[in-house]
Amino acid sequence: MAYFQEHYVTLLLTIFYVLGCLYIGWYFKKKANQGVEGYYVAKREIPGWVISLAFFSTSASTNTYIGQAGKSFEYGLSWAWMGFIWTFFCIISWQLLGPRMRFQTARLKSFTIPDYFHLRYKSTLAKSIRVLSALIILFATLWYMVGIAKGCAHVLTSVLDIPYEYGAFAIIAITCAYTIWGGMYSVLWTDAIQGIIMFGVAILMLAIPFFYAGGVDNLMESISQTNHLTKKGIPMKSGLVTFGELVSFLYILGIGLAVGMKQISEPKNLIRFYSVNNAKSMRFAMIWTPVFLGISLVCVMGLGALVHGMASAEEAAYLIKDTDEVVGFMLDKFDNKLVSGICVAGLFAAGMSSLASVIIIIGTAFVKDIWHVVKPMKETKIIPRTKWFMGFYCVLVYLLTLFPMAGIVELTAFAGAVFAASFFPAIFGGLYLKWGTDLGAMTSMIMGMVVNVVWRFAFRFNIEGWEDIHEIIPAFAISMLTYIVVSLLSKKRKPDGEHLKVVFGSSL
Amino acid sequence: MDFLTLLPYIGIIVLVVINALLVLRRDITVD
Numbered sequence: 001m002a003y004f005q006e007h008y009v010t011l012l013l014t015i016f017y018v019l020g021c022l023y024i025g026w027y028f029k030k031k032a033n034q035g036v037e038g039y040y041v042a043k044r045e046i047p048g049w050v051i052s053l054a055f056f057s058t059s060a061s062t063n064t065y066i067g068q069a070g071k072s073f074e075y076g077l078s079w080a081w082m083g084f085i086w087t088f089f090c091i092i093s094w095q096l097l098g099p100r101m102r103f104q105t106a107r108l109k110s111f112t113i114p115d116y117f118h119l120r121y122k123s124t125l126a127k128s129i130r131v132l133s134a135l136i137i138l139f140a141t142l143w144y145m146v147g148i149a150k151g152c153a154h155v156l157t158s159v160l161d162i163p164y165e166y167g168a169f170a171i172i173a174i175t176c177a178y179t180i181w182g183g184m185y186s187v188l189w190t191d192a193i194q195g196i197i198m199f200g201v202a203i204l205m206l207a208i209p210f211f212y213a214g215g216v217d218n219l220m221e222s223i224s225q226t227n228h229l230t231k232k233g234i235p236m237k238s239g240l241v242t243f244g245e246l247v248s249f250l251y252i253l254g255i256g257l258a259v260g261m262k263q264i265s266e267p268k269n270l271i272r273f274y275s276v277n278n279a280k281s282m283r284f285a286m287i288w289t290p291v292f293l294g295i296s297l298v299c300v301m302g303l304g305a306l307v308h309g310m311a312s313a314e315e316a317a318y319l320i321k322d323t324d325e326v327v328g329f330m331l332d333k334f335d336n337k338l339v340s341g342i343c344v345a346g347l348f349a350a351g352m353s354s355l356a357s358v359i360i361i362i363g364t365a366f367v368k369d370i371w372h373v374v375k376p377m378k379e380t381k382i383i384p385r386t387k388w389f390m391g392f393y394c395v396l397v398y399l400l401t402l403f404p405m406a407g408i409v410e411l412t413a414f415a416g417a418v419f420a421a422s423f424f425p426a427i428f429g430g431l432y433l434k435w436g437t438d439l440g441a442m443t444s445m446i447m448g449m450v451v452n453v454v455w456r457f458a459f460r461f462n463i464e465g466w467e468d469i470h471e472i473i474p475a476f477a478i479s480m481l482t483y484i485v486v487s488l489l490s491k492k493r494k495p496d497g498e499h500l501k502v503v504f505g506s507s508l
Numbered sequence: 509m510d511f512l513t514l515l516p517y518i519g520i521i522v523l524v525v526i527n528a529l530l531v532l533r534r535d536i537t538v539d
Contacts, residue, residue, distance in 0.1 A: 077513050084516035084523070091527045102538040243512035279536045286531045294520040302517070 007160055010341035014160075017345045018174055020193065021352065025178025025186040032183035039183035039383050040111040040364055041274040044102075046188050048281030048288075053195030054188045054353075055272045055285065056292040059090070059263060060198060061354035062151035063412070065300055065347055068259075069205070070323035073304030074231060075247040076240040083297030085256030089263040090293050094286040097264060100431040101273040102282060104503055111274070112361075113137075113267040113423070114369035120430040120503060121438035122495045127373060129426070129442050134369035136422060136449070137267055140415035141358045142397065147412050149401040151324075152351040158328045159344050168401045171348075175355045176394040180387045187356045188275060194349035195292065201346025202296040205327070208334050209306035222309040228316035240305045254470025258413050261420035261472060265427065267365075268357040303327070310334075363390035414456065414471070421448030421475035425483035433487065434504065437494050440487030448479035 004011070032039045072079035104110070108119040114137070118130035149168050156167030178186050213219035223240045230236055230246065239245040263269055276282050304326045308316060310333050319326055327347075331340045363386040372382065425444040429436030455471040487494075495503075 078516070080513075080516040080520075084519045087520050087523055091523065095527070095530070099536050099538055106538070241510065241513055243510050276538065279538045282538050283531055283536050286536075287528045290524045290527050294524045298517055298520050 003161070009337040010159060010344050013341040013345050014348065017197075017348060021174065021178050021190045024190050024193070025181035028182030028185035028189065032181070032185045033383060036111065036368075036379060036382050038185070039386070040360075040368070041271070042184040042188055044106060044275055045277045046275040046281075047277060048284035050188055050192040051272050051276050051281065052285040052289045053199075053292060054191035054357075055090075055269060055289045056296070057191045057195035057198055057349065057353035058268050058272070058357040059086075059293060059354075060296060060350055061148050062155070062347055062351040063147060064297075065198070065202075065205075065350045066151055066155070066324055066327050069300040069303040070326035071304060072302050073307055073319055073323045073326045075252075075305075076236075076242070076245065077302045077305045078243050078247070078249075079252065079305070080298065080301040081249070081252045082256045082259065083294070083301040085253070086260040086263070086297055087290055087294040089260035090290045093263040093269065094289055097270065097427065097431065098273050098276075098286060099279075099282055101270060101427075102276050103505065104431060105274050107502055107505060112364045112369055113270055113427075114365060116430065117426055117441060118369075118373075120495075121436075121441055122499055123438045123493070125438040125442055125493075129438065129445065130369050131373055132442075132445060133423065133426075134365040136418065136445075137361060137365045140418055141362055142400070143411040143415055145355060145358055145397045146400045146404060148351045148355050149397060150404055152348060152355075153401065154324075155328070155344060155347050155351075158325075159331070159340065165402055169398060171351065171355070172394050172398050172401070175352045176359060176391060179356045179359045180390055183383075184271075184275060184360060187360050188272075190356060191353045194353040197346050197349040198353070199292055199296055201343055201349070202299040204339065204346075205303060205330075205343060206299040206306075208330055208339065209303070209309050212334055213309045219306060219309040223305060226308055226316075228308055228311070228313055229320065231320050236308075240308060248468055250468040254468060254473065255413065257476075258417045258420070258470050258472045261424070261476070262416045265420040265422075265424040266416070267361050267419075267423075268354070270427070271357075271361065303330075359390050359394065362393050363387070366393075414452070417470065417472040417475060418449055418452050420472055421452055421479040422446075423448075424476070425480045428480075429483050429487065430503075434500055435487055435491060435494055436483065437487045437490045439490040439493050440483045440485075443486045444479045444483035447482040448475050451475040451478045 037043050068082065105116055110116040110119050114130040114133040117133055118126045149172055152171040153164050153168035156162040157164050178190060210216055210219050213222060225238055226236050226240065228236050276285060304323060307326050307330050310330060311319060319329055331343055366389045367382060367386045422445045426441035429440060452471045452475040455474050459466060460469065460471060461467050
């Protein structure tokens with residue numbers, strides 16, 4: 001009974017939130033199951049405000065609201081350059097890829113990112129690109145999902161004292177259920193609701209340290225000169241508010257590019273463009289998505305640095321060892337049941353929106369882009385098999401969450417770099433370059449992976465002064481160059497004029 | 509707080525405003 005008295009606000013808010021998500025999944029069950037186009041891309045009939053919020057909530061996850069927010073405890077307020085780079089690539093994605101991707105995928109009847117490669121480059125080799133890209137998705141997404149499930153389960157453990165294994169099961173099972181029921185419809189609509197919660201919670205979380213310290217001046221004064229120690233045991237002094245003192249700009253640039261460039265290459269983000277219903281909605285989403293993401297990142301990216309104003313020297317010495325605990329510490333210290341309850345709902349929303357988005361990407365990639373390509377199946381079997389595979393993959397993720405391997409955060413960032421280097425040239429070339437060829441796309445995809453692996457494991461940590469140069473920088477540059485050079489050398493392989501007319505239309 | 513630390517916070521706001529102005533001036537075709 002004492003447990004319920006202590007946690008009733010958070011429990012009520014969490015239950016209300018979970019039931020809302022499940023209701024949305026159930027509500028769209030019938031509509032989503034009418035055909036593959038409905039289940040995979042919501043028949044391209046979703047309004048702009050829903051897509052906009054869904055893109056934002058898919059991009060930001062618990063990694064952002066817990067991991068990245070906590071990082072500035074160690075790196076100071078200049079960590080917000082991460083948010084700047086991220087917002088910049090969000091804008092690039094919507095300006096450069098959004099309208100064209102919607103235009104071409106509707107004309108080609110493309111339902112997934114891998115099948116876009118196949119339909120756009122139109123050849124036997126393009127079929128191999130489709131399978132290869134689906135395999136990359138299956139492998140790279142696994143670590144991302146485990147990382148998020150782990151983050152959510154830790155929140156449940158620290159706030160509601162729910163054992164880790166039960167918390168992880170609940171998060172994965174609930175998200176899997178509503179995704180399986182309503183397909184892309186429920187993913188997008190729950191994402192939109194979760195986006196609203198996340199936007200509000202980002203602003204609320206920023207307010208907490210200021211309220212605790214008793215105003216802006218008090219807080220800024222206490223973090224401008226602090227005797228808290230860095231990880232190496234040196235006093236920070238004015239490091240939290242001084243550019244480049246606690247972390248090099250090159251390091252921020254590398255991580256910022258690896259995370260930010262996911263916006264222009266990761267299937268869970270790009271698939272959002274497929275479902276926009278018309279030009280007016282596209283315009284709305286192009287304007288407002290960077291606003292939702294940018295404002296939220298302004299709020300959370302410097303949060304950790306501000307928490308120094310709430311911590312004693314002893315507490316700071318403990319937190320600097322594991323910055324993932326900074327946000328939880330902040331909520332504990334503020335000690336307001338309602339605020340904690342709302343923030344926990346926001347953290348769930350951040351985790352579940354990203355989890356649902358990749359669950360559906362996994363299901364579609366395996367069934368439509370591997371199984372269906374290798375052994376074509378009847379249209380009526382595609383949706384049931386997609387559901388079964390999503391369920392199976394969620395069980396696999398749960399098992400890996402119970403026994404997580406070391407270095408999941410690094411693996412996730414590495415997977416982001418692989419997506420950016422391997423997928424972007426083939427997508428950009430497909431959308432803009434009529435002379436782009438299947439061979440250019442295939443070789444750039446392979447080069448993107450190879451350079452990523454070689455740079456990270458052979459060069460980066462073995463040559464002095466190179467450790468801050470993230471593999472995404474050389475991998476992206478070489479992959480892009482490969483696409484252009486190989487396409488120009490294999491001009492004869494470009495699709496025929498009739499096909500290009502279908503792809504590019506007369507108005508582009 | 510030095511200028512370069514403050515810059516990303518202001519920069520994000522400036523970025524989204526410029527983006528909005530660019531989108532409003534642009535013709536958009538989706539199908």
